[in-house]
Amino acid sequence: MSEYVEARYALLIIEQALMSTDENAKDLIGRLVKDLSPSTIPGAATKKRAQTLQAVRALALSFENHARPPAAYWETAQFAAQQWCKETAH
DSSP states (O other): OHHHHHHHHHHHHHHHHHHSOOHHHHHHHHHHHHSSOOSTTTTTOOOOHHHHHHHHHHHHHHHHHHSSOHHHHHHHHHHHHHHHHHHHOO
């Protein structure tokens, strides 16, 4: 999978999780963390990818500590994934 496809996949999963029930969202985010770590794409350790992974991990950690992550966590993850998509869209 190209890095753009991986970035787009991350964004779509984040958006789907945001609209899902708490349990489904937790599962989606947990699977996304696994899917993004480690990268299967050579040289995919871009700054935008790392920022997206960090934001997704923060969502997963929040799910472990709370019922649902705060809106700011979702916004950060969406923004990071959007920026990653833009970076890799060429």
